[in-house]
Amino acid sequence: MSTTPQATPRRATITDVAREAGTGKTSISRYLNGEMSVLSPELRARIEAAIARLDYQPNQMARGLKRGRNRLIGMLLADLTNPYTVEVLQGVEAACHALGLMPLICHAANEVEMERRYLQLLTTYRVEGVIVNALGVREETLRPVGGGGIPAVLVDRLVDGLVADMVGLDNRAAAELGTRHLLDNGFDDIWFVVQPFEQVSSRQLREAAFREAMRAHAGRAGTRGEKAAARGHTLVLNLADAGEVERSLAELDRAIDAAAHAREAAGATGKAARVALFAANAPVALRLALHLKARYGADWQARAALLSIDDPDWAELTGVTTIRQPTYEIGYRAVEFLHERIEGVQTTARDCLLPGELIVRASTLR
Amino acid sequence: MSTTPQATPRRATITDVAREAGTGKTSISRYLNGEMSVLSPELRARIEAAIARLDYQPNQMARGLKRGRNRLIGMLLADLTNPYTVEVLQGVEAACHALGLMPLICHAANEVEMERRYLQLLTTYRVEGVIVNALGVREETLRPVGGGGIPAVLVDRLVDGLVADMVGLDNRAAAELGTRHLLDNGFDDIWFVVQPFEQVSSRQLREAAFREAMRAHAGRAGTRGEKAAARGHTLVLNLADAGEVERSLAELDRAIDAAAHAREAAGATGKAARVALFAANAPVALRLALHLKARYGADWQARAALLSIDDPDWAELTGVTTIRQPTYEIGYRAVEFLHERIEGVQTTARDCLLPGELIVRASTLR
DNA sequence: CTGTTAGCGCGTTCAC
DNA sequence: GTGAACGCGCTAACAG
Numbered sequence: 001m002s003t004t005p006q007a008t009p010r011r012a013t014i015t016d017v018a019r020e021a022g023t024g025k026t027s028i029s030r031y032l033n034g035e036m037s038v039l040s041p042e043l044r045a046r047i048e049a050a051i052a053r054l055d056y057q058p059n060q061m062a063r064g065l066k067r068g069r070n071r072l073i074g075m076l077l078a079d080l081t082n083p084y085t086v087e088v089l090q091g092v093e094a095a096c097h098a099l100g101l102m103p104l105i106c107h108a109a110n111e112v113e114m115e116r117r118y119l120q121l122l123t124t125y126r127v128e129g130v131i132v133n134a135l136g137v138r139e140e141t142l143r144p145v146g147g148g149g150i151p152a153v154l155v156d157r158l159v160d161g162l163v164a165d166m167v168g169l170d171n172r173a174a175a176e177l178g179t180r181h182l183l184d185n186g187f188d189d190i191w192f193v194v195q196p197f198e199q200v201s202s203r204q205l206r207e208a209a210f211r212e213a214m215r216a217h218a219g220r221a222g223t224r225g226e227k228a229a230a231r232g233h234t235l236v237l238n239l240a241d242a243g244e245v246e247r248s249l250a251e252l253d254r255a256i257d258a259a260a261h262a263r264e265a266a267g268a269t270g271k272a273a274r275v276a277l278f279a280a281n282a283p284v285a286l287r288l289a290l291h292l293k294a295r296y297g298a299d300w301q302a303r304a305a306l307l308s309i310d311d312p313d314w315a316e317l318t319g320v321t322t323i324r325q326p327t328y329e330i331g332y333r334a335v336e337f338l339h340e341r342i343e344g345v346q347t348t349a350r351d352c353l354l355p356g357e358l359i360v361r362a363s364t365l366r
Numbered sequence: 367m368s369t370t371p372q373a374t375p376r377r378a379t380i381t382d383v384a385r386e387a388g389t390g391k392t393s394i395s396r397y398l399n400g401e402m403s404v405l406s407p408e409l410r411a412r413i414e415a416a417i418a419r420l421d422y423q424p425n426q427m428a429r430g431l432k433r434g435r436n437r438l439i440g441m442l443l444a445d446l447t448n449p450y451t452v453e454v455l456q457g458v459e460a461a462c463h464a465l466g467l468m469p470l471i472c473h474a475a476n477e478v479e480m481e482r483r484y485l486q487l488l489t490t491y492r493v494e495g496v497i498v499n500a501l502g503v504r505e506e507t508l509r510p511v512g513g514g515g516i517p518a519v520l521v522d523r524l525v526d527g528l529v530a531d532m533v534g535l536d537n538r539a540a541a542e543l544g545t546r547h548l549l550d551n552g553f554d555d556i557w558f559v560v561q562p563f564e565q566v567s568s569r570q571l572r573e574a575a576f577r578e579a580m581r582a583h584a585g586r587a588g589t590r591g592e593k594a595a596a597r598g599h600t601l602v603l604n605l606a607d608a609g610e611v612e613r614s615l616a617e618l619d620r621a622i623d624a625a626a627h628a629r630e631a632a633g634a635t636g637k638a639a640r641v642a643l644f645a646a647n648a649p650v651a652l653r654l655a656l657h658l659k660a661r662y663g664a665d666w667q668a669r670a671a672l673l674s675i676d677d678p679d680w681a682e683l684t685g686v687t688t689i690r691q692p693t694y695e696i697g698y699r700a701v702e703f704l705h706e707r708i709e710g711v712q713t714t715a716r717d718c719l720l721p722g723e724l725i726v727r728a729s730t731l732r
Numbered sequence: 733c734t735g736t737t738a739g740c741g742c743g744t745t746c747a748c
Numbered sequence: 749g750t751g752a753a754c755g756c757g758c759t760a761a762c763a764g
Contacts, residue, residue: 011492013756013757013758014757014758014759015757015758023734023735024734024735024736025735025736025757025758025759026734026735026736026759026760027733027734027735028758029758029759029760030734030759032758032759033759037733038733038734039733039734040733040734043733043734057486057489057490058490058757058758059431059490059492059756059757059758060490060491060492061427061430061431061436061491061492061756061757061758062431062740062756062757062758062759063757063758063759064427064740064758065425065427065428065431065740065741065742065756065757065758065759066739066740066757066758066759066760067740067758067759067760068740070427080452080455080456081452086446086447086452089446089473090446090473090475093473093475097480102470102487102491103471104468104470104471105469105470105471107455107456107459109456109459114463120423121468123423124423124424124425124426125426125427125468126377126425126426126427286679286683289683290682290683293683298685312680313652313680314678314679314680314683314684316656317652317655317656317659317680317684318680318683318684319664379740379741379742380741380742380743381741381742384751389750389751390750390751390752391741391742391743391751391752392743392744392750392751392752393749393750393751394742395742395743395744396743396750398742398743399743404749404750405749405750406749406750409749409750424741424742425740425741425742427740427741427742428740428741428742428743428756429741429742429743430742430756431740431741431742431743431756431757431758432741432742432743432744432755432756433742433743433744433756434756
């Protein structure tokens with residue numbers, strides 16, 4: 001056995017097979033495309049033998065060139081670091097597998113310029129469609145895609161001015177579900193923490209639904225006069241900017257400390273505010289948890305409850321309540337949508353909103 | 367603005383551009399390939415204009431067909447669920463980007479059959495090389511690759527009988543580093559917990575190095591007669607089989623409980639064994655942590671120390687000591703190796719072993 | 733049932 | 749400098 005990896009020998013082509021089988025290329029092509037009814041059993045056997053002998057495998061590139069479709073689709077990912085993305089990817093892989101598609105995965109790593117370049121690259125490979133988990137930037141970046149270009153399906157978030165199918169979480173319902181859970185469990189000082197959301201529709205929707213739910217609750221409380229209205233705050237945590245993160249966290253710290261003081265003053269049975277943090281997604285939740293742990297030590301959960309949209313594996317470990325997204329299904333459905341478009345479906349742009357599942361853990365039960 | 371995504375209009379070809387620019391295809395091709403010195407400035411300008419007007423983008427497929435190389439490489443992943451994999455992927459993406467390669471990501475999801483099919487699919491797309499984070503099965507699965515087939519680079523683990531470059535963690539050094547750390551911190555009942563390792567070289571090496579380090583320590587202790595030899599155990603945790611997992615964890619529980627009883631009997635100052643768990647990778651560590659937490663509650667770390675190879679994001683949060691792999695670099699180097707092979711480098715198969723970094727956290731400091 | 737022919741979009745001689 | 753012609757591996761008419 002040699003220890004030197006060898007150079008690739010030339011692969012057999014359809015012509016080689018035809019010669020080896022003593023026939024023409026057409027018959028081979030037919031065999032490859034499963035048109036068995038048009039081949040004599042005898043010829044078929046010869047072809048099979050020749051293919052096996054030469055270890056022949058059809059060249060998808062040439063195939064694609066000829067028939068104008070190569071079964072390639074692009075998958076543009078904003079951030080692989082987010083477990084959400086990886087989970088969606090699983091669904092995408094599975095669906096592609098089932099539908100005979102091959103996904104080209106591109107990771108923009110939160111860089112707009114990367115996103116642009118990858119998109120261009122994908123069109124260059126003539127992918128038949130694209131699934132986009134966009135960074136949420138301007139529509140012009142996605143020019144080659146959607147409306148006038150190749151079919152596209154958006155995942156998790158919309159892109160302004162881009163007409164395309166979308167599949168993702170039912171953000172309104174999810175944020176309301178979480179907020180209600182916190183209110184029902186007696187938290188009356190709730191901080192919705194979210195990354196900058198001007199550009200990202202899903203974050204916008206979550207934040208808006210949170211405020212809406214708080215307002216609705218205040219309305220009910222006011223009418224029935226049962227208790228003081230709970231307070232809701234939105235805190236922006238720009239994970240891309242360490243300085244901003246520091247400032248935001250400092251604001252949070254003050255609120256938490258204030259609540260702690262109030263609690264002491266009121267005594268164990270007092271009516272002090274109970275603080276809860278509602279993280280808009282897993283990366284935010286992780287950042288919050290790390291900060292609280294660094295500041296308050298192992299017992300940080302006694303200071304503030306944490307609820308997160310997304311269900312990272314460490315949530316179970318730390319007892320954090322979450323709202324699980326149907327990530328696998330999101331990925332799967334996205335591919336199905338795209339496949340339909342590729343096959344020529346012409347309906348108006350569709351939205352597929354899937355429900356989240358509340359997973360209650362110790363963090364929000366006191 | 368229409369709300370109906372439109373079908374793809376035919377894309378411009380090189381012929382269209384030639385006609386639009388009033389010239390032949392050859393000149394366009396030369397322009398695309400940067401042979402500017404052979405084009406009159408005037409023609410060049412016309413070509414540029416035509417390309418812009420038609421929004422022309424060369425077809426990589428046709429290109430690849432003609433020149434016999436398409437700049438595609440395959441990336442075969444055993445398990446995206448493992449954060450290690452995702453991190454390696456980041457390095458791969460970056461290197462591909464830098465080298466003008468396009469990675470086709472394939473996720474085998476721990477299924478051997480998937481691995482085989484994807485490999486076949488990749489050759490069908492005529493990828494110029496493959497990076498393989500194999501499931502660690504028989505070499506025959508990887509027949510089309512390595513030695514006689516297309517260039518391949520192995521990541522993290524070797525495959526029996528497959529001659530190819532490899533890049534991964536220096537497993538011997540890492541396992542020894544971890545073991546020594548535990549011994550130095552007074553743990554004398556150490557359980558190395560690992561998934562079935564007959565098929566996976568990296569797990570084998572880690573386990574062997576662990577036992578070796580324990581033996582070496584026993585030798586030193588014996589010679590100097592300072593203290594009783596520490597005990598080392600290897601526990602196999604087959605994450606794919608819930609029943610086996612239960613049994614293995616039960617064994618662990620007995621050991622932990624025994625140590626606790628001994629501790630009580632000996633009193634706070636006694637010489638009872640200190641139990642430490644050395645997880646061979648992050649999935650194992652997570653499983654262990656979840657189990658311990660379920661069994662002993664939030665204070666599970668008082669029962670046993672946990673040290674893991676791999677540094678998942680929850681390690682910092684829970685204070686678990688880890689040995690961080692240089693994952694990004696592993697991915698990057700793998701692509702570099704592959705690129706060299708693609709360019710024709712013919713040296714004997716190389717191994718690139720990168721060092722792990724010990725990150726000490728509260729878990730192993732008592 | 734089977735083989736021949738003509739491109740798919742592009743790169744590459746090789747003449748002009 | 750420039751363009752016509754050929755072929756990459758394959759499929760799709762079109763004949764036989």
